[in-house]
Amino acid sequence: MKKRVLYWLQNDLRISDNVILSELEHFNGELDLIYVIEPRWFKQSNYQQRPVGKHRYRFLIQSLQAFSNAVEALGQTLHVVTGEPEVVIHERIKKHGISTLVCTEQVGYYEQKQLKKITELCPELDIKTYQQDTLFTAPDLPFSVADLPKNFTAFRKKVEAEPAAIAAPRDAVSRLPHPVQLCPAQPIPDAVTEPESVSGGLFAAQQHCQHYFSSPAPACYKETRNELDGFSNTTKFSLWLAGGSISAKQVYAEVEHYEHINGANESTYWIKFELLWREYFKWHAKHVGRQLYRFKGQKKTAPLTTFNSQRFASWCQGTTPFPLVNAIMHELNETGYISNRSRQIAASCLVNELAVDWRFGAAYFEQQLIDYDVAANWGNWQYIAGVGVDPRGGRHFHINKQTALYDPTGCYIRKWQGDKTVSRVVDIYDAADWPLNE
Numbered sequence: 001m002k003k004r005v006l007y008w009l010q011n012d013l014r015i016s017d018n019v020i021l022s023e024l025e026h027f028n029g030e031l032d033l034i035y036v037i038e039p040r041w042f043k044q045s046n047y048q049q050r051p052v053g054k055h056r057y058r059f060l061i062q063s064l065q066a067f068s069n070a071v072e073a074l075g076q077t078l079h080v081v082t083g084e085p086e087v088v089i090h091e092r093i094k095k096h097g098i099s100t101l102v103c104t105e106q107v108g109y110y111e112q113k114q115l116k117k118i119t120e121l122c123p124e125l126d127i128k129t130y131q132q133d134t135l136f137t138a139p140d141l142p143f144s145v146a147d148l149p150k151n152f153t154a155f156r157k158k159v160e161a162e163p164a165a166i167a168a169p170r171d172a173v174s175r176l177p178h179p180v181q182l183c184p185a186q187p188i189p190d191a192v193t194e195p196e197s198v199s200g201g202l203f204a205a206q207q208h209c210q211h212y213f214s215s216p217a218p219a220c221y222k223e224t225r226n227e228l229d230g231f232s233n234t235t236k237f238s239l240w241l242a243g244g245s246i247s248a249k250q251v252y253a254e255v256e257h258y259e260h261i262n263g264a265n266e267s268t269y270w271i272k273f274e275l276l277w278r279e280y281f282k283w284h285a286k287h288v289g290r291q292l293y294r295f296k297g298q299k300k301t302a303p304l305t306t307f308n309s310q311r312f313a314s315w316c317q318g319t320t321p322f323p324l325v326n327a328i329m330h331e332l333n334e335t336g337y338i339s340n341r342s343r344q345i346a347a348s349c350l351v352n353e354l355a356v357d358w359r360f361g362a363a364y365f366e367q368q369l370i371d372y373d374v375a376a377n378w379g380n381w382q383y384i385a386g387v388g389v390d391p392r393g394g395r396h397f398h399i400n401k402q403t404a405l406y407d408p409t410g411c412y413i414r415k416w417q418g419d420k421t422v423s424r425v426v427d428i429y430d431a432a433d434w435p436l437n438e
Protein backbone atom coordinates (compact mmCIF):
# COMPACT_ATOMS: atom_id res chain seq x y z
CA MET A 1 0.00 0.00 0.00
CA LYS A 2 1.22 3.48 -0.79
CA LYS A 3 2.10 5.77 2.10
CA ARG A 4 -0.88 7.87 3.15
CA VAL A 5 -0.75 11.40 4.53
CA LEU A 6 -3.64 13.29 6.09
CA TYR A 7 -3.52 17.08 5.85
CA TRP A 8 -5.77 18.68 8.49
CA LEU A 9 -6.65 22.07 7.04
CA GLN A 10 -7.46 24.89 9.42
CA ASN A 11 -6.48 28.51 8.82
CA ASP A 12 -4.52 27.73 5.66
CA LEU A 13 -7.20 27.47 2.96
CA ARG A 14 -5.00 28.38 0.01
CA ILE A 15 -2.95 26.64 -2.66
CA SER A 16 -0.33 29.36 -3.09
CA ASP A 17 2.20 30.04 -0.35
CA ASN A 18 1.03 26.88 1.32
CA VAL A 19 4.24 25.28 2.55
CA ILE A 20 2.50 21.99 3.29
CA LEU A 21 1.02 21.60 -0.18
CA SER A 22 4.34 22.65 -1.72
CA GLU A 23 6.15 19.95 0.25
CA LEU A 24 3.56 17.40 -0.81
CA GLU A 25 3.57 18.44 -4.47
CA HIS A 26 5.90 15.62 -5.52
CA PHE A 27 4.98 13.12 -2.82
CA ASN A 28 4.50 9.71 -4.31
CA GLY A 29 1.87 8.43 -1.87
CA GLU A 30 -1.76 9.31 -1.29
CA LEU A 31 -3.16 12.41 0.32
CA ASP A 32 -6.31 12.94 2.35
CA LEU A 33 -7.39 16.57 2.68
CA ILE A 34 -9.79 17.24 5.50
CA TYR A 35 -11.41 20.22 7.19
CA VAL A 36 -13.36 19.69 10.41
CA ILE A 37 -16.40 21.75 11.34
CA GLU A 38 -16.79 21.48 15.10
CA PRO A 39 -20.26 21.24 16.71
CA ARG A 40 -19.02 23.34 19.67
CA TRP A 41 -18.70 26.33 17.30
CA PHE A 42 -22.46 26.66 17.33
CA LYS A 43 -23.07 26.05 21.04
CA GLN A 44 -23.01 28.67 23.78
CA SER A 45 -19.58 29.19 25.35
CA ASN A 46 -18.81 30.20 28.96
CA TYR A 47 -19.45 33.80 27.94
CA GLN A 48 -22.96 33.22 26.57
CA GLN A 49 -21.81 33.41 22.94
CA ARG A 50 -21.33 30.96 20.13
CA PRO A 51 -17.74 30.78 18.91
CA VAL A 52 -18.83 31.10 15.25
CA GLY A 53 -21.59 33.50 14.26
CA LYS A 54 -23.44 33.76 10.96
CA HIS A 55 -21.07 36.19 9.21
CA ARG A 56 -17.95 34.12 9.81
CA TYR A 57 -19.75 30.90 8.97
CA ARG A 58 -20.84 32.32 5.61
CA PHE A 59 -17.30 33.47 4.88
CA LEU A 60 -15.85 30.13 5.99
CA ILE A 61 -18.18 28.15 3.73
CA GLN A 62 -17.21 30.36 0.79
CA SER A 63 -13.54 29.83 1.66
CA LEU A 64 -14.03 26.06 1.79
CA GLN A 65 -15.87 26.06 -1.53
CA ALA A 66 -13.10 28.08 -3.19
CA PHE A 67 -10.38 25.82 -1.78
CA SER A 68 -12.32 22.74 -2.77
CA ASN A 69 -12.65 24.02 -6.36
CA ALA A 70 -8.95 24.82 -6.50
CA VAL A 71 -7.83 21.36 -5.36
CA GLU A 72 -10.43 19.63 -7.50
CA ALA A 73 -8.79 21.21 -10.54
CA LEU A 74 -5.61 19.39 -9.42
CA GLY A 75 -7.37 16.04 -9.06
CA GLN A 76 -7.78 16.24 -5.30
CA THR A 77 -10.81 16.25 -3.00
CA LEU A 78 -11.44 18.30 0.11
CA HIS A 79 -13.47 16.38 2.71
CA VAL A 80 -15.43 18.68 4.99
CA VAL A 81 -16.55 16.66 7.98
CA THR A 82 -18.37 17.51 11.19
CA GLY A 83 -17.24 16.36 14.62
CA GLU A 84 -14.59 16.80 17.29
CA PRO A 85 -11.28 16.98 15.37
CA GLU A 86 -9.49 14.49 17.63
CA VAL A 87 -12.30 11.95 17.21
CA VAL A 88 -12.74 12.44 13.46
CA ILE A 89 -9.02 12.35 12.75
CA HIS A 90 -8.34 9.40 15.05
CA GLU A 91 -11.08 7.37 13.34
CA ARG A 92 -9.89 8.27 9.87
CA ILE A 93 -6.30 7.42 10.67
CA LYS A 94 -7.13 4.04 12.16
CA LYS A 95 -9.61 3.07 9.48
CA HIS A 96 -7.50 3.97 6.50
CA GLY A 97 -3.96 3.20 7.56
CA ILE A 98 -2.72 6.78 7.49
CA SER A 99 0.83 7.09 8.76
CA THR A 100 1.44 10.85 8.77
CA LEU A 101 -0.58 13.86 9.84
CA VAL A 102 0.44 17.31 8.66
CA CYS A 103 -1.02 20.64 9.72
CA THR A 104 -0.25 24.29 10.25
CA GLU A 105 1.02 25.07 13.73
CA GLN A 106 -1.62 26.85 15.78
CA VAL A 107 -0.78 29.47 18.39
CA GLY A 108 -3.99 29.20 20.46
CA TYR A 109 -3.82 27.18 23.67
CA TYR A 110 -6.99 25.15 23.00
CA GLU A 111 -6.10 24.57 19.35
CA GLN A 112 -2.71 23.20 20.46
CA LYS A 113 -4.47 21.01 22.99
CA GLN A 114 -6.51 19.37 20.24
CA LEU A 115 -3.33 18.31 18.48
CA LYS A 116 -1.93 17.02 21.76
CA LYS A 117 -5.02 14.83 22.16
CA ILE A 118 -4.49 13.41 18.68
CA THR A 119 -0.86 12.66 19.60
CA GLU A 120 -2.06 10.76 22.67
CA LEU A 121 -4.76 8.88 20.79
CA CYS A 122 -2.44 7.92 17.94
CA PRO A 123 1.01 7.29 19.44
CA GLU A 124 2.26 5.63 16.24
CA LEU A 125 1.31 8.56 14.07
CA ASP A 126 4.04 10.74 12.59
CA ILE A 127 2.88 14.34 13.15
CA LYS A 128 4.48 17.28 11.38
CA THR A 129 3.48 20.87 12.02
CA TYR A 130 4.51 23.87 9.92
CA GLN A 131 4.75 27.49 11.04
CA GLN A 132 3.11 29.23 8.13
CA ASP A 133 0.58 31.60 9.66
CA THR A 134 3.29 34.12 10.54
CA LEU A 135 5.92 36.16 8.70
CA PHE A 136 8.73 34.45 10.57
CA THR A 137 9.29 30.99 11.89
CA ALA A 138 10.58 30.62 15.46
CA PRO A 139 14.24 30.09 14.40
CA ASP A 140 14.07 33.30 12.28
CA LEU A 141 13.32 35.44 15.32
CA PRO A 142 16.27 37.22 16.95
CA PHE A 143 15.19 35.80 20.36
CA SER A 144 13.57 32.64 21.61
CA VAL A 145 9.79 32.62 22.03
CA ALA A 146 10.36 32.25 25.78
CA ASP A 147 12.21 35.59 25.70
CA LEU A 148 9.62 37.39 23.60
CA PRO A 149 9.84 41.15 24.31
CA LYS A 150 7.16 42.28 26.74
CA ASN A 151 5.69 44.89 24.45
CA PHE A 152 5.21 45.53 20.75
CA THR A 153 7.70 48.39 20.40
CA ALA A 154 10.53 46.33 21.86
CA PHE A 155 9.55 43.43 19.58
CA ARG A 156 9.39 45.61 16.47
CA LYS A 157 12.70 47.31 17.22
CA LYS A 158 14.41 43.96 17.62
CA VAL A 159 13.03 42.42 14.45
CA GLU A 160 13.72 45.61 12.50
CA ALA A 161 17.26 45.92 13.88
CA GLU A 162 18.18 42.33 13.08
CA PRO A 163 15.94 41.75 10.12
CA ALA A 164 15.50 38.10 9.39
CA ALA A 165 14.58 37.60 5.79
CA ILE A 166 10.90 36.93 5.40
CA ALA A 167 10.74 33.86 3.19
CA ALA A 168 9.42 34.58 -0.29
CA PRO A 169 5.88 33.28 -0.72
CA ARG A 170 5.70 29.96 -2.52
CA ASP A 171 4.02 29.68 -5.91
CA ALA A 172 0.68 27.95 -6.21
CA VAL A 173 1.07 24.19 -6.44
CA SER A 174 0.47 22.83 -9.93
CA ARG A 175 -0.04 19.19 -8.96
CA LEU A 176 -1.01 17.19 -5.92
CA PRO A 177 -0.73 13.52 -4.95
CA HIS A 178 -3.69 11.24 -5.60
CA PRO A 179 -6.48 11.31 -3.05
CA VAL A 180 -6.88 8.44 -0.63
CA GLN A 181 -9.86 6.70 -2.21
CA LEU A 182 -11.89 6.39 0.95
CA CYS A 183 -15.31 7.70 0.24
CA PRO A 184 -16.83 10.42 -1.90
CA ALA A 185 -16.65 13.88 -0.40
CA GLN A 186 -19.73 15.09 1.47
CA PRO A 187 -21.09 18.19 -0.25
CA ILE A 188 -19.99 21.42 1.42
CA PRO A 189 -23.03 23.14 2.95
CA ASP A 190 -24.43 26.08 0.98
CA ALA A 191 -23.41 29.55 2.05
CA VAL A 192 -26.16 32.05 2.70
CA THR A 193 -25.23 34.81 0.28
CA GLU A 194 -25.67 38.40 1.29
CA PRO A 195 -25.78 40.80 -1.64
CA GLU A 196 -23.60 43.64 -0.34
CA SER A 197 -21.04 41.58 1.50
CA VAL A 198 -17.44 40.67 0.65
CA SER A 199 -16.82 37.08 -0.36
CA GLY A 200 -14.56 34.58 1.28
CA GLY A 201 -12.05 32.32 -0.41
CA LEU A 202 -8.71 32.29 -2.14
CA PHE A 203 -9.95 33.70 -5.46
CA ALA A 204 -11.70 36.62 -3.75
CA ALA A 205 -8.53 37.22 -1.71
CA GLN A 206 -6.38 37.35 -4.85
CA GLN A 207 -8.86 39.64 -6.55
CA HIS A 208 -8.89 41.97 -3.55
CA CYS A 209 -5.10 41.94 -3.48
CA GLN A 210 -4.84 42.93 -7.14
CA HIS A 211 -7.47 45.59 -6.73
CA TYR A 212 -6.00 47.09 -3.57
CA PHE A 213 -2.42 47.23 -4.81
CA SER A 214 -3.37 48.65 -8.19
CA SER A 215 -5.18 51.51 -6.43
CA PRO A 216 -3.62 54.61 -4.82
CA ALA A 217 -4.89 53.49 -1.38
CA PRO A 218 -1.61 51.97 -0.04
CA ALA A 219 0.19 55.30 -0.57
CA CYS A 220 -2.14 57.10 1.83
CA TYR A 221 -2.92 54.25 4.27
CA LYS A 222 -1.40 56.07 7.26
CA GLU A 223 -3.67 59.09 6.76
CA THR A 224 -6.85 57.07 6.31
CA ARG A 225 -6.34 54.04 8.56
CA ASN A 226 -8.11 55.50 11.58
CA GLU A 227 -11.33 56.34 9.76
CA LEU A 228 -14.39 54.55 11.09
CA ASP A 229 -15.86 53.78 7.70
CA GLY A 230 -14.85 53.30 4.07
CA PHE A 231 -13.65 50.13 2.38
CA SER A 232 -10.32 51.37 1.03
CA ASN A 233 -9.31 53.35 4.14
CA THR A 234 -7.59 50.23 5.41
CA THR A 235 -6.41 47.13 3.60
CA LYS A 236 -9.21 44.74 4.72
CA PHE A 237 -6.77 41.84 4.45
CA SER A 238 -7.73 40.60 7.91
CA LEU A 239 -10.89 39.14 6.34
CA TRP A 240 -8.86 36.65 4.30
CA LEU A 241 -5.83 36.37 6.55
CA ALA A 242 -7.91 34.91 9.38
CA GLY A 243 -8.92 31.81 7.43
CA GLY A 244 -5.66 31.70 5.53
CA SER A 245 -7.07 32.34 2.05
CA ILE A 246 -4.04 34.59 1.76
CA SER A 247 -0.88 34.51 3.89
CA ALA A 248 0.79 37.35 5.79
CA LYS A 249 3.93 36.71 3.74
CA GLN A 250 1.96 37.22 0.53
CA VAL A 251 0.53 40.52 1.74
CA TYR A 252 3.96 41.66 2.93
CA ALA A 253 5.51 40.75 -0.42
CA GLU A 254 2.75 42.67 -2.23
CA VAL A 255 3.51 45.78 -0.16
CA GLU A 256 7.20 45.49 -1.07
CA HIS A 257 6.33 45.02 -4.73
CA TYR A 258 4.10 48.10 -4.58
CA GLU A 259 6.96 50.06 -2.97
CA HIS A 260 9.32 48.87 -5.70
CA ILE A 261 7.00 50.12 -8.45
CA ASN A 262 5.51 53.23 -6.85
CA GLY A 263 8.08 54.16 -4.23
CA ALA A 264 7.98 53.58 -0.48
CA ASN A 265 6.53 56.13 1.92
CA GLU A 266 5.36 56.28 5.51
CA SER A 267 2.02 54.75 4.57
CA THR A 268 3.44 51.72 2.82
CA TYR A 269 5.78 51.21 5.78
CA TRP A 270 2.78 51.46 8.10
CA ILE A 271 1.03 48.52 6.47
CA LYS A 272 4.12 46.44 7.24
CA PHE A 273 4.14 47.94 10.73
CA GLU A 274 0.56 46.71 11.27
CA LEU A 275 1.46 43.28 9.94
CA LEU A 276 4.14 43.24 12.64
CA TRP A 277 1.42 43.87 15.24
CA ARG A 278 -0.33 40.80 13.92
CA GLU A 279 2.95 38.94 14.13
CA TYR A 280 3.61 40.08 17.67
CA PHE A 281 0.19 38.97 18.88
CA LYS A 282 0.71 35.53 17.27
CA TRP A 283 3.97 34.92 19.13
CA HIS A 284 2.53 36.46 22.27
CA ALA A 285 -0.39 34.01 22.19
CA LYS A 286 2.01 31.12 21.79
CA HIS A 287 4.16 32.46 24.61
CA VAL A 288 1.44 33.10 27.21
CA GLY A 289 -0.71 30.06 26.44
CA ARG A 290 -3.78 29.88 28.65
CA GLN A 291 -3.14 33.30 30.19
CA LEU A 292 -4.52 34.83 27.00
CA TYR A 293 -8.02 34.09 28.32
CA ARG A 294 -7.38 34.87 31.97
CA PHE A 295 -9.31 37.75 33.55
CA LYS A 296 -6.15 39.27 34.98
CA GLY A 297 -4.12 38.29 31.93
CA GLN A 298 -0.43 38.67 32.65
CA LYS A 299 -1.02 40.99 35.59
CA LYS A 300 -1.00 40.23 39.31
CA THR A 301 -4.33 41.84 40.08
CA ALA A 302 -7.69 41.57 38.36
CA PRO A 303 -9.45 44.59 36.83
CA LEU A 304 -12.24 46.28 38.79
CA THR A 305 -14.92 45.13 36.41
CA THR A 306 -17.52 42.39 36.54
CA PHE A 307 -20.35 40.84 34.54
CA ASN A 308 -23.62 42.73 34.40
CA SER A 309 -26.13 41.20 32.05
CA GLN A 310 -28.06 44.38 31.38
CA ARG A 311 -25.06 46.53 30.55
CA PHE A 312 -23.54 43.77 28.49
CA ALA A 313 -26.77 43.23 26.53
CA SER A 314 -27.09 46.96 25.85
CA TRP A 315 -23.53 47.01 24.51
CA CYS A 316 -24.10 43.97 22.27
CA GLN A 317 -27.33 45.36 20.90
CA GLY A 318 -26.07 48.92 20.55
CA THR A 319 -28.50 50.50 23.01
CA THR A 320 -26.01 52.15 25.37
CA PRO A 321 -26.12 55.86 26.27
CA PHE A 322 -23.36 56.42 23.66
CA PRO A 323 -24.53 56.96 20.05
CA LEU A 324 -21.07 56.32 18.59
CA VAL A 325 -20.76 52.97 20.38
CA ASN A 326 -24.29 52.03 19.34
CA ALA A 327 -23.48 52.79 15.70
CA ILE A 328 -20.32 50.67 15.93
CA MET A 329 -22.19 47.72 17.41
CA HIS A 330 -24.93 47.99 14.79
CA GLU A 331 -22.31 47.90 12.04
CA LEU A 332 -20.64 44.89 13.65
CA ASN A 333 -23.91 43.01 14.05
CA GLU A 334 -25.00 43.74 10.52
CA THR A 335 -21.75 43.17 8.62
CA GLY A 336 -19.32 41.15 10.76
CA TYR A 337 -16.61 43.79 10.34
CA ILE A 338 -15.66 47.06 12.04
CA SER A 339 -12.49 49.14 11.74
CA ASN A 340 -9.64 48.98 14.21
CA ARG A 341 -10.61 52.37 15.66
CA SER A 342 -14.20 51.18 16.10
CA ARG A 343 -12.99 48.03 17.86
CA GLN A 344 -10.88 50.13 20.21
CA ILE A 345 -13.75 52.50 21.03
CA ALA A 346 -16.28 49.70 21.57
CA ALA A 347 -13.88 47.65 23.70
CA SER A 348 -12.87 50.65 25.79
CA CYS A 349 -16.53 51.54 26.36
CA LEU A 350 -17.37 48.05 27.61
CA VAL A 351 -14.45 48.05 30.01
CA ASN A 352 -14.27 51.67 31.12
CA GLU A 353 -17.76 53.17 30.79
CA LEU A 354 -19.83 50.04 31.41
CA ALA A 355 -17.32 48.35 33.76
CA VAL A 356 -18.02 44.91 32.29
CA ASP A 357 -15.55 41.99 32.38
CA TRP A 358 -13.54 42.27 29.12
CA ARG A 359 -13.78 38.53 28.41
CA PHE A 360 -17.48 38.84 27.59
CA GLY A 361 -16.64 41.48 24.99
CA ALA A 362 -13.85 39.34 23.53
CA ALA A 363 -16.22 36.39 23.25
CA TYR A 364 -18.85 38.59 21.59
CA PHE A 365 -16.29 39.80 19.03
CA GLU A 366 -15.24 36.18 18.51
CA GLN A 367 -18.83 35.34 17.58
CA GLN A 368 -19.47 38.39 15.41
CA LEU A 369 -16.21 39.10 13.56
CA ILE A 370 -15.57 37.56 10.16
CA ASP A 371 -11.85 38.07 10.71
CA TYR A 372 -11.80 36.59 14.22
CA ASP A 373 -8.29 35.54 15.08
CA VAL A 374 -7.57 34.06 18.48
CA ALA A 375 -4.27 35.89 18.98
CA ALA A 376 -5.33 39.32 17.65
CA ASN A 377 -8.72 39.32 19.32
CA TRP A 378 -7.87 38.17 22.83
CA GLY A 379 -4.51 39.98 22.72
CA ASN A 380 -6.09 43.30 21.73
CA TRP A 381 -8.85 42.94 24.32
CA GLN A 382 -6.30 42.31 27.06
CA TYR A 383 -4.35 45.32 25.81
CA ILE A 384 -7.36 47.63 26.11
CA ALA A 385 -8.41 46.13 29.45
CA GLY A 386 -4.91 46.78 30.83
CA VAL A 387 -4.06 43.16 31.52
CA GLY A 388 -1.99 42.47 28.44
CA VAL A 389 1.00 43.84 26.60
CA ASP A 390 0.21 47.55 26.85
CA PRO A 391 3.13 49.20 28.65
CA ARG A 392 0.77 52.03 29.68
CA GLY A 393 -1.53 49.59 31.44
CA GLY A 394 -4.74 49.88 29.40
CA ARG A 395 -6.45 52.33 27.11
CA HIS A 396 -9.41 54.57 27.76
CA PHE A 397 -10.83 56.01 24.54
CA HIS A 398 -12.92 58.99 25.59
CA ILE A 399 -16.09 58.71 23.58
CA ASN A 400 -16.85 62.42 23.14
CA LYS A 401 -13.32 63.07 21.97
CA GLN A 402 -13.43 60.10 19.58
CA THR A 403 -16.78 61.30 18.21
CA ALA A 404 -15.41 64.80 17.65
CA LEU A 405 -12.31 63.42 15.94
CA TYR A 406 -13.75 60.63 13.81
CA ASP A 407 -17.40 61.49 13.31
CA PRO A 408 -17.56 65.29 13.60
CA THR A 409 -20.60 65.61 11.33
CA GLY A 410 -22.42 62.61 12.84
CA CYS A 411 -22.49 60.91 9.44
CA TYR A 412 -21.34 57.52 10.76
CA ILE A 413 -23.74 57.64 13.71
CA ARG A 414 -26.64 58.43 11.38
CA LYS A 415 -25.64 55.74 8.88
CA TRP A 416 -25.75 53.05 11.58
CA GLN A 417 -28.57 54.64 13.56
CA GLY A 418 -26.54 54.99 16.74
CA ASP A 419 -28.68 57.90 17.88
CA LYS A 420 -31.97 56.05 17.49
CA THR A 421 -31.34 53.50 20.20
CA VAL A 422 -29.80 55.55 22.97
CA SER A 423 -30.70 54.45 26.48
CA ARG A 424 -30.64 57.12 29.16
CA VAL A 425 -29.62 54.90 32.03
CA VAL A 426 -26.46 53.08 32.80
CA ASP A 427 -26.01 51.77 36.33
CA ILE A 428 -22.26 51.53 36.28
CA TYR A 429 -21.58 52.22 39.90
CA ASP A 430 -22.92 49.05 41.40
CA ALA A 431 -20.04 48.44 43.77
CA ALA A 432 -21.67 45.42 45.35
CA ASP A 433 -20.90 43.13 42.44
CA TRP A 434 -17.26 43.87 41.80
CA PRO A 435 -14.52 42.86 41.62
CA LEU A 436 -14.98 39.27 40.61
CA ASN A 437 -11.79 37.28 40.29
CA GLU A 438 -11.35 34.65 37.56
Ligand SMILES: Cc1cc2nc3c(=O)[nH]c(=O)nc-3n(C[C@H](O)[C@H](O)[C@H](O)COP(=O)(O)OP(=O)(O)OC[C@H]3O[C@@H](n4cnc5c(N)ncnc54)[C@H](O)[C@@H]3O)c2cc1C
Binds near residue numbers: 236271277281341
Ligand atom coordinates in the same frame (compact mmCIF):
# COMPACT_ATOMS: atom_id res chain seq x y z
C1 LIG B 1 -10.63 44.76 20.62
C2 LIG B 1 -9.98 44.38 19.31
C3 LIG B 1 -10.21 43.13 18.76
C4 LIG B 1 -9.59 42.75 17.56
N1 LIG B 1 -9.84 41.51 17.03
C5 LIG B 1 -9.21 41.13 15.90
C6 LIG B 1 -9.43 39.85 15.34
O1 LIG B 1 -10.17 39.03 15.89
N2 LIG B 1 -8.80 39.53 14.17
C7 LIG B 1 -7.95 40.41 13.56
O2 LIG B 1 -7.40 40.07 12.49
N3 LIG B 1 -7.70 41.61 14.08
C8 LIG B 1 -8.31 42.01 15.22
N4 LIG B 1 -8.07 43.26 15.73
C9 LIG B 1 -7.03 44.10 15.11
C10 LIG B 1 -7.50 45.06 14.03
O3 LIG B 1 -8.60 45.80 14.47
C11 LIG B 1 -7.87 44.36 12.72
O4 LIG B 1 -6.81 43.50 12.34
C12 LIG B 1 -8.09 45.37 11.60
O5 LIG B 1 -9.09 46.28 11.94
C13 LIG B 1 -8.46 44.62 10.35
O6 LIG B 1 -8.76 45.48 9.28
P1 LIG B 1 -7.73 45.65 8.09
O7 LIG B 1 -7.31 44.36 7.54
O8 LIG B 1 -8.32 46.62 7.14
O9 LIG B 1 -6.50 46.29 8.86
P2 LIG B 1 -5.31 47.21 8.36
O10 LIG B 1 -5.38 48.48 9.14
O11 LIG B 1 -5.31 47.35 6.91
O12 LIG B 1 -4.00 46.46 8.86
C14 LIG B 1 -3.30 45.52 8.02
C15 LIG B 1 -3.21 44.20 8.75
O13 LIG B 1 -2.43 44.37 9.93
C16 LIG B 1 -2.94 43.53 10.97
N5 LIG B 1 -3.36 44.38 12.10
C17 LIG B 1 -3.72 45.68 12.07
N6 LIG B 1 -3.96 46.12 13.30
C18 LIG B 1 -3.76 45.08 14.14
C19 LIG B 1 -3.86 44.92 15.56
N7 LIG B 1 -4.19 45.93 16.37
N8 LIG B 1 -3.62 43.69 16.05
C20 LIG B 1 -3.27 42.65 15.26
N9 LIG B 1 -3.14 42.76 13.92
C21 LIG B 1 -3.39 43.96 13.38
C22 LIG B 1 -4.14 42.80 10.39
O14 LIG B 1 -3.72 41.53 9.98
C23 LIG B 1 -4.54 43.66 9.22
O15 LIG B 1 -5.18 42.93 8.20
C24 LIG B 1 -8.70 43.66 16.92
C25 LIG B 1 -8.49 44.93 17.48
C26 LIG B 1 -9.13 45.28 18.65
C27 LIG B 1 -8.87 46.65 19.23
